[in-house]
Amino acid sequence: MAVQLWETLKEAIVVYTGLSPSTFFTVLTLLLAVYYVVSGLFGAPPDRHRPRHIEEEEMPPLRPPVQLGEITAEELKAYDGNDPDKPLLMAIKAQIYDVSQSRMFYGPGGPYALFAGKDASRALAKMSFEDKDLTGDISGLGPFELDALQDWEYKFMSKYVKVGTVKSEVPVAESESNAEPSETTSRDIDSAAAAVKSDETPSNTDADKEE
Known part of the structure; x- marks a missing residue:
């Protein structure tokens, strides 16, 4: 079976290339040699299957976290x-x-x-x-x-x-300003009440004197 395949291959080489099997393999060997020489001069082709640890080594190291x-x-x-x-x-x-x-x-x-x-x-x-x-x-x-x-x-x-x-976006000044009117109002109410009381006291006294 192997002999038949070899004979078929030789016939295919002669038919499709016009070269004898020995010449065909000689030319193929020379082409491969030239390819490897050129690759060595201009750098090896990129390897898509590089180990993962090599890729990690090429990445810059992370800086330690900084507290803000x-x-x-x-x-x-x-x-x-x-x-x-x-x-x-x-x-x-x-x-x-x-x-x-x-x-x-x-x-x-x-x-x-x-x-x-x-x-x-x-x-x-x-x-x-x-x-x-x-x-x-x-x-x-x-x-x-x-x-x-x-x-x-x-x-x-x-x-x-x-x-x-x-930081929370709720403005502190607004809450303080809302509180100030209520305090002022309370003080005003106390002052007004005191004023009314003071006004009533003299009037009562005068009323006693009149009697």
């Missing part, structure tokens, strides 16, 4: 991954986490890049990619959405380092 404390939502936007000198941050329920190790997901070009630099609690709970949901406001969410958000929070707590909190 309390920052505003506007300040958090600066940590969306577009500045290579800053960590990649994301917040859930006002808690800020360093997600730099998952840049392929949350960094520029990643599937969740729009969540970076924001408190995306509402978007994560609803699995929404709409701009209106990129907020930390979770009011009005249903029980299933809150459970989903809780799962995300547990995941972030176990995987990433917390580096700060998002």
Whole structure:
């Protein structure tokens, strides 16, 4: 059987190339030799099956997380991954986490890049990619959405380092200004009552004198 295949192969070489089998294999060997020489001069072809540890060694080492404390939502936007000198941050329920190790997901070009630099609690709970949901406001969410958000929070707590909190946007001055009128009104009422009492006392005295 092998002999028949060899004879068939030789006949095919002669028919399709016009060369004798020995000449054909000699030319093929020379072409392979030239290919390897050229490859050695201009660099080896890229290896698509490089070991994973080699790829990891080529990646720059991650910087240790830096504690930021309390920052505003506007300040958090600066940590969306577009500045290579800053960590990649994301917040859930006002808690800020360093997600730099998952840049392929949350960094520029990643599937969740729009969540970076924001408190995306509402978007994560609803699995929404709409701009209106990129907020930390979770009011009005249903029980299933809150459970989903809780799962995300547990995941972030176990995987990433917390580096700060998002400052509340409720203005303090407004609450204080609302309290001041009530205090002033109370003092005014007491003063008015005292004035009325003082006005009544002399009038009573004068009435006694008249009697």
